[in-house]
């Protein structure tokens with residue numbers, strides 16, 4: 782194509798001479814060898830398609846995971862930017878260490894009971910039938926410590942806990 786568009790052989794010779802001089806000058810300055818190195822690498826990479834599934838796809842996948850992680854990390858604070866998650870509090874009453882968080886409007890959410898002895902999370906479970914159906918105990922399944930017994934419904938107990946937390950908070 783190029784030779785047909787340049788029918789004048791003297792121009793072609795001139796161009797070839799200029800290219801040779803340019804390449805020679807580049808070679809002398811060390812530039813050409815660097816370019817050749819990168820060009821060889823590029824040609825090898827493009828020509829050898831088996832390299833792509835072996836490592837390039839892996840590289841892309843790794844990049845995708847990293848980018849997804851960055852995006853996730855960048856988006857997460859805007860979703861969970863309510864002050865609730867960062868503001869937590871705790872206090873001990875009813876022989877239990879209570880931990881709770883506040884939601885965006887300052888309401889107490891989900892007070893959780895913890896063992897005063899070992900700090901493990903306590904579980905509420907019903908005590909045997911002989912003491913009536915509405916009797917529960919707050920027991921630590923880690924050290925076996927029974928923190929307290931609840932007479933009446935668990936809902937009432939949770940309400941008392943919330944009332945106590947509100948007293949603590951407003952004090």
Ligand SMILES: [Zn+2]
Nearest residue numbers: 896899921924
């Ligand atoms: Zn315990």
